[in-house]
Amino acid sequence: MITQILAKSNGETLVEHTLSCLNIYQQLIDIFPDLDKYTDFISFYEVVFQALFLHDVGKSSEEFQKYLKGLPNEWNHYRHEILSTPFVNLLNIKESERDIIKTLVLTHHKDLDGLIPYSETLDYLGKPFSEHMKSIVVHQEEINIFFDELFNCITYFSDHNLKITSFSEQKHFTNDDWEDTLIGLSQSLRKNEKFKNWFFRIGIMGKGMINASDYLASGGIKEILKPLPSLEEVYTFKKRTSIQEKCLNLIGNAILISPTGSGKTEAALFWATNNLNQTKGNRIFFTLPYTASINALYIRLRKKFHPWYQSEDFISLLHGRAGYFLSQMYEDQKTSLHLAKISHQICSPYKIMTPFQAIRHFFSLKGYEMGLLEMYQGIFIFDEIHSYEPRTVALILGMCSFLKNKLDAKILLMSATLPSFISSMFQKDLDINQIITMEKNEQNEYLRHRCFILDGTILDNLSYIKAAIQRKKRVLVVCNTVKQAQIVYNELYSPHINSALLHSKFILKDREEIENIIITGEITEDENPPLQLLVGTQTVEVSLDIDYDICFTEPAPIDALIQRFGRVNRKKEKGICPVYVFRQGSDSDKFIYNPEKVQKTLSVLSEIEYLHEWELQRIVDCVYSDGFGEKQEEFENTYHMFTDVLNEIVPLKNYDRKESDFFKLFDSIEVIPNKFLTEVKMAVEEGNFFEIMKYTLPLSKGQFYRLKIEGRVSNESEYLFIDAKYDSHLGLILSASDSSII
Structure with missing residues (x-):
């Protein structure tokens, strides 16, 4: 009994x-x-x-x-x-x-x-x-x-x-x-x-x-799953790339630098599998900077690994909107809630996430002991490391030092382009002496782009873009601000061509629909692809697996441009494709990019025509010869602050005040346009949290407080609403006086 x-x-x-x-x-x-x-x-x-x-x-x-x-x-x-x-x-x-x-x-x-x-x-x-x-x-x-x-x-x-x-x-x-x-x-x-x-x-x-x-x-969990002990049967390539071959047998911390589309993800997973402990139980953490790319990798790996697992629990998704994404992915609410719950526990052997999901545990928030245990001897992959601003690089560097020295973790940093000064910092702090790059003869196969610098602004040169569209080319246009992207899209829009606009100021529901249209445009086999024109902001740089014929972009630092170019001729099936960079941007660009680095980039690119992969590192180092430049102090202050946070970790003690310190790291606030007030109130009455999330979009703190000062922010049912025009095709539209709101 x-x-x-x-x-x-x-x-x-x-x-x-x-x-x-x-x-x-x-x-x-x-x-x-x-x-x-x-x-x-x-x-x-x-x-x-x-x-x-x-x-x-x-x-x-x-x-x-x-x-x-x-x-x-x-x-x-x-x-x-x-x-x-x-x-x-x-x-x-x-x-x-x-x-x-x-x-x-x-x-x-x-x-x-x-x-x-x-x-x-x-x-x-x-x-x-x-x-x-x-x-x-x-x-x-x-x-x-x-x-x-x-x-x-x-x-x-x-x-x-x-x-x-x-x-x-x-x-x-x-x-x-x-x-x-x-x-x-x-x-x-x-x-x-x-x-x-x-x-x-x-x-x-x-x-x-x-x-x-x-x-x-x-939670009713009976079994804790382990990573796959081998990936030989999962990835049956006819021929592996040189970086994949190297990572198959690589032990210890390393940095991997290789072109977009060269199989870095698989190479990283080979490395992770090769670094498992004797019981093959280490947790594998794959971090990326953007939720769209995290969601895409989650779907990709779930589909790839699923035949080798009896349970859905083998992979977890971790970011601020993961619960919503899972609720949309699974019709069965019970399954989505279960997967969202276990993502915060030591259950799944693979976790796809933002780095902040790991960083939060070092602020001694409730449950941090379980988080640190999970990371003990963890296998960490930091992809697109170049994409982070200096403050986040400082946090990742400090965290990696703790992971290596205190938790015996293994770390792989990956990027298509990584400035040498960033690489040197990680090499020094983590004692990394293994830098993996593609063989030079193989790099020659990745000559995909011919670069042209055009005088004037993008608005001065719309005729070039329209001509490419008329030639039935698949055209990618990248602007530096949401406002500029909206203006350009309005100028180029025609009911006779299939086009889309993508940026961060769409509500979640509309952004999902747009991304689905973009993805559908990639898998079609029709002679005329369903999506011929894509206008976007930085969101297209690493967010989606897309492959266009030609790119027109506003000026940006070289690492950002390389990511934009990587969305053209991604699969190396189109010969050498043209990419055009306009010499002038808009007045708001200075709020996003360091003007000096943009000018250095334009100067170097003016001397080059063909973008050979083996030459890109030299260009990147030339542009970043002074490191973070004016943001070096921000980097150092953040690094020292986080070092203090790490030193204050005490067993069995949580720090409530540090929760506010942690959330200060984020620069955005979720808001809802007034247009959707009725829909949100109805969802609140029904207790449907995920339905409410469909109508949210992020504003930077600067944008938010400007609107608040103007009396354009209200609080309804515990949600923040903003008085601003919203269009499902263009996104959030602010008044003409809001030129600095991007």
Whole structure:
């Protein structure tokens, strides 16, 4: 018989839940097989096992059982982990190990500061600990049966030697017991540097293991999947590129620089697979800068890897709108909600995400211990590293240093073009001595573009673009600002050609529809492709897998231009295609790009006609000869700030103030045009959060506060609405006076 002490309101018993936790824990040991060495604590796995065994025994309180059953009770939101802690006294173990187990049991939900309000020493006014313990003694017989049943069920945990005394009296169950643990640990972490250094890894990894076991078991997860041990059957290329061959056997941290369309993604996955640990359980993190490219890679890898997995859980998607994207991808809401939930847990062996999803854990936000555990010996791929502004590069550099030096992670940086000064920073901080590039003879095959510099602005030269359209060419036009893209699209639009405009100021619903039109235009086999003209902003640089015949672009730094050119003749099937750069941009360009770097780019490109891949690195280094230039100070300040954040990580302590610090890193605010007020109110009434998200678009903080000063921002149903014209074909349209809003 299974004792009827409940662990969950859904009827799951304490025995069932504890066994589920221990099942997950055994798999986590296989995923992370050497934490005893990493923590320098030989009893690490044993201690965590014992803490997990006892972590929820406090739920046997009569009042908590009533609470779970929905009956009148006097639980008053007390903490079951406080009541679980004294049960550690029943273990026949060393005193030093007992103290660690008490700590892990006590803090498995709230951090140290979150437990202080329950301390009677500090004037807690609720029902006292002793009264709560009396409601546990009522279940004395059931608790001993619980122990017996667990012992009968855990014989397969042969590595764990668990000896426990029967629960028969209250003499070891005093309020001082848990409070001494709380206060003693808090003081030691604050005042004893030697203890803090010793306990750092034990506390973080221990709590991470307990939380991961508890959360996954509570979510009904039975199996933690591993990465594929080999990709030979997944990718059956007739011939691999040179970078793919090199990455197949590459061990350790590296930098990979190779042209767009040269198979970097597959090369990176070969490298990741080759760097798995002895149990092949490391988590693989693939980071990208833009949500569109993250979504695209998620779909691509899910389709590619799916035949080798029995479960949908093998890959996770992580970015600010991931839940919405999954809800649109899966008709079954239960599946999308499940996949969104497990993405934040140690479940999927592959995670496709923005770097900020990893960075957030270093701000000691709630659950960070589980995040750091997952990243232990993690395999990290940072793609499109050139695309980040200096502040984000500083955060990634600081994080990579911590990952390598503190968490024994492996790191691969990738880019089509990477300025040498950025490469040098990562090489120095991460001790990287492996730079992977394509063989020169192979690079010659990637001569795809012939560059022309045209005088004047894009608006001065619309005739060139119209002529290309008339010649039935697939034309890509890239502007630096949303406003300029809207103007150009209006000038070029004709009902007789299929065209699209893509930029960041569309609501999510419209942007998805536009991206689907663009993707459909790529897979057609018709003689005249359905999408002949695409006008866009930087969003087209790395967001979508597109292949056009000709490009017209406003001036930008060389690395941005190379990405734009990469959307032309991507598959090398069109000979050498022309790409045109206009010498002048719009007045607002200075808010986006450093004018000096733009001028350097134009100067260098004026001397070159054919863009050989082997020459691009020289051009990039010429343009970035002064590094970040005027933004170097911003880079350094961010790096030092983040270093301080990393140094302030303390086991079992969350920092609420750092949540606001973390969100300050983001420069955008989600808003909804007034046009959709009725639709949003209806969705709010229905409680349909994802329906509301369809009508959101991002504004920079500068844009937002300008509109707010002008009285054009309102708050309805907890959502921010803006008074601005919106058109489903053009996006957000601001008044003519808003020339700097881009």
